[in-house]
Amino acid sequence: MKVYIEPIGKLINEFSKLPGVGAKTAQRFAYRVINMSDQEAKNFADAIMSAKKNVHYCKICGNFSEGDICDVCKVRSAETICVVKEPKDVIAIEKLNEYNGVYHVLHGTISPLDGVGPNDINIKGLLSRIAEGGVKEVILATNPDVEGEATAMYITNLIKPLGIRVSRLAHGLPIGTDLEYADEVSLARAFIDRKTL
Amino acid sequence: MKVYIEPIGKLINEFSKLPGVGAKTAQRFAYRVINMSDQEAKNFADAIMSAKKNVHYCKICGNFSEGDICDVCKVRSAETICVVKEPKDVIAIEKLNEYNGVYHVLHGTISPLDGVGPNDINIKGLLSRIAEGGVKEVILATNPDVEGEATAMYITNLIKPLGIRVSRLAHGLPIGTDLEYADEVSLARAFIDRKTL
Numbered sequence: 171m172k173v174y175i176e177p178i179g180k181l182i183n184e185f186s187k188l189p190g191v192g193a194k195t196a197q198r199f200a201y202r203v204i205n206m207s208d209q210e211a212k213n214f215a216d217a218i219m220s221a222k223k224n225v226h227y228c229k230i231c232g233n234f235s236e237g238d239i240c241d242v243c244k245v246r247s248a249e250t251i252c253v254v255k256e257p258k259d260v261i262a263i264e265k266l267n268e269y270n271g272v273y274h275v276l277h278g279t280i281s282p283l284d285g286v287g288p289n290d291i292n293i294k295g296l297l298s299r300i301a302e303g304g305v306k307e308v309i310l311a312t313n314p315d316v317e318g319e320a321t322a323m324y325i326t327n328l329i330k331p332l333g334i335r336v337s338r339l340a341h342g343l344p345i346g347t348d349l350e351y352a353d354e355v356s357l358a359r360a361f362i363d364r365k366t367l
Numbered sequence: 368m369k370v371y372i373e374p375i376g377k378l379i380n381e382f383s384k385l386p387g388v389g390a391k392t393a394q395r396f397a398y399r400v401i402n403m404s405d406q407e408a409k410n411f412a413d414a415i416m417s418a419k420k421n422v423h424y425c426k427i428c429g430n431f432s433e434g435d436i437c438d439v440c441k442v443r444s445a446e447t448i449c450v451v452k453e454p455k456d457v458i459a460i461e462k463l464n465e466y467n468g469v470y471h472v473l474h475g476t477i478s479p480l481d482g483v484g485p486n487d488i489n490i491k492g493l494l495s496r497i498a499e500g501g502v503k504e505v506i507l508a509t510n511p512d513v514e515g516e517a518t519a520m521y522i523t524n525l526i527k528p529l530g531i532r533v534s535r536l537a538h539g540l541p542i543g544t545d546l547e548y549a550d551e552v553s554l555a556r557a558f559i560d561r562k563t564l
Contacts, residue, residue, distance in 0.1 A: 218381075
C-alpha cells in the first residue's frame with residue numbers, strides 16, 4: 171500500500187513547497203492540520219486565500235497594500251524616499267521605528283546574469299515621483315550585494331545630476347546577506363550612518 | 368502604522384500555530400504564499416480543507432482512512448494486530464515495509480494525571496476484534512514512555528488470559544522519545560526483537 175492516503179499526501183506535498191521545510195517537517199505540519207477543528211482549518215485556508223486576494227501593491231510606491239495606496243504613502247511626507255528591492259524590506263525597516271519617510275519598492279535589482287536590466291525594475295516610477303518635485307533625499311537601501319550595489323550606482327548616476335541628495339545605507343550590514351535578515355541594531359546603525367554619494 | 372497589513376498579519380498568525388514555527392519563519396512562509404500564483408495558493412488552501420474533510424478514521428482499526436475501512440484492513444489478514452497510540456504511528460511502521468499484519472489505533476494512552484482512563488481510549492474495540500476470533504498475536508507498539516508502558520501492561524493483563532500471544536516492541540528504541548521520530552533502523556530492530564510478555 172502507499173504510505174499516505176491521498177489527502178494527507180497532497181497536504182504534505184504542499185507544505186514541502188514552503189522555504190526550509192523538508193519531508194519530516196511537512197508531515198508534522200499536516201498532522202497538526204488534521205488535528206485542528208474544522209473552524210481552525212477553515213481559518214487557515216481562508217488566511218491563505220485572503221492574503222493572495224487582498225494583498226496588492228501600492229500604486230505610488232509598490233509596497234504591500236490592501237487598497238490602491240498603502241498606509242505609508244497616505245500619511246507621510248514624500249520629502250525622503252527610501253528605495254528598497256522588495257516589499258518585505260519595507261517591513262524590516264518599519265520595524266525599527268527609525269525612519270519616517272516614504273518608500274519606493276523596485277521589485278527586483280539589476281542583474282545582467284539573470285537577464286534583469288534597468289527597465290525590468292521600477293526605476294521609471296521613481297523618476298516620475300522625483301519629477302513631480304518636493305523630493306529632497308533618496309536613500310538607497312538595496313541589499314549590500316553585487317546586484318544591490320550595481321542598482322544603487324545606476325540610480326545614483328540618474329538622480330544626482332538633478333541636485334537631489336542621494337545616500338546609501340552605511341555598510342554596518344555584513345556584505346552578502348539579505349536586508350530582511352539583518353539584526354535590527356545593525357540595520358538601525360546603517361540608517362544613521364548613511365553616506366552622501 | 369502597524370507593521371503588517373491585515374491579510375499578511377493574519378496569515379503569519381496562522382502559520383505561527385504550526386509546531387516549531389516562530390515569528391520569523393511564519394513571516395517567510397507568508398511571503399512565499401504571497402509570491403505564489405493564484406492557482407498555487409488555491410491548491411494549498413484546498414489541500415488543507417481536503418485533508419480536514421476527507422481524512423476519516425477506519426471503523427475497524429481507527430487508522431487514517433478516506434472511506435469507512437482503511438486500505439490496510441481491506442487487504443490484510445487480521446491474524447496479527449499491532450496496537451499503536453496514534454494514526455501517525457501506523458505511517459511510521461508502514462514506512463519500514465517490515466510488518467504485514469493489521470493495526471489497532473488506541474487514539475491515546477492511559478494517563479491518570481491527564482484524566483485519561485482505560486475507557487477513554489479504544490481498548491473496547493480491540494477486545495471485540497479479538498472476540499470475533501482468528502487473532503493469533505497482539506503486538507503492543509505504544510510509545511516507550513510511562514503512559515505507553517502502563518497501557519501495554521493494562522492490555523496484556525486483559526488479553527493474555529485469552530491464550531493469545533502478546534508481545535511488546537523491543538527496547539531498541541531510546542526511552543522517552545516519540546515512536547514517530549525514531550530512526551527507522553532502531554524501529555525495525557524493535558520489531559524483530561519484540562518479546563513475548
